[in-house]
Amino acid sequence: MTAAPTGDRATRKVRHWADASRLGRLRHVEAATPNGPAWAVVLVLVLLAPVASLADGEVVAAAVLLVAVAAVLGVLLWFLGSEKLLVLDGGIVVGSFAPFLRPTVIPWSGIDPRTVSAVVGNQRTIGLLMADRGVSGASRTVLWSRRPVTFLAVSPVVARHAWAQGQPVDLATAPGFDLWVFSTRRPSRQAPLVHALAAAMHDARVPGADAVLPHALPPRRLRSTAEDADHLGIPERFRRAQLRRV
Incomplete structure (x- = not known):
């Protein structure tokens, strides 16, 4: 009997992409769903929205505004919180699982462990560690988290093209790569995700898998130094000019 994946719930779309990825068994699901502080901020905004109408004695208008603001903010928060990272036997699927959006499939050969x-x-x-390269699809971050897990891997464009064409992808020869950043929901979720990645890489005999845990944990507080850029593996040409060593 196949073991159930660890982490968050495997929704229908998660199971669909796990099968479509062609990366084998789904091992772990990490979701960047809204945490307590995020919901608290939304609640405050919802409660403040009808204050002006109530002050004018417009109870019906206040009620309508309350419902409308709650609905809009709720949908927005749900949409933003649809970021997930799936760990499978042969790689990962990462990105937004919101309606009409597609995550990115990356095999282990496309990731630097x-x-x-x-x-x-x-x-x-x-x-602040990187040169300005515009908006990157590799940044899977949410506003309510300061606890991401990062890694170098092939760029979203390269990964999507390779998956769509059914072609292998190799980080060493790929025409493009990027620093991927995935926000975990809260501090306690970083270690389980790192352990899931390390275990899957180890089982797949990915070179360098044994170095994942000692390098990734405990979490490192970033201070925008050259040492931080070194730790994240950011190539020299991707760094802010002040942090380049050559």
Whole structure:
């Protein structure tokens, strides 16, 4: 009997992409769903929305506004919180699982296991380490998390093209790669994700898999230094000019 995946719930779309990925058994599901602080902020915004209408004595208008704001913010938060990372025997599936969006399939050959890192910092913190390269599809972050797991892998465009064509992908020869950043929901979720990645890589005999845990854990607090860029494995040409060593 196949063991159930660890982590979060395997929804129908998760199971669909696990099968479509052609990467074997689904081992772990990590979801960046909204945490307590995120819901608290939404609740405050919802409660503040009808204040002006209530002050004017417009009870019906206030009620309508309350419902409308709650619905809009709820849908927005649900949409933003649809980021997931699936760990399978042969690689990962990462990206948004919201309606009409497609995640990215990356086999282990497209990932550098030596760069898997659990860090403390948000997208801005990581952005300060890198040269301005515009918006990247490899940034799977959410506003309510400062606990991402990062790794170097083939770029989203390269990974999607290879998967669509049924072609193998190799990080060493790929025409493009990127620093992937996936936000975990809360601090306690970083270690389970790292352990799931390390175990899957080890079982698949990925070179460098044994170095994942000692490098990635415990989480490193980023301070925008050259040492931080080294730790994340950011190539020199991707770094901010002040952090380049050559």
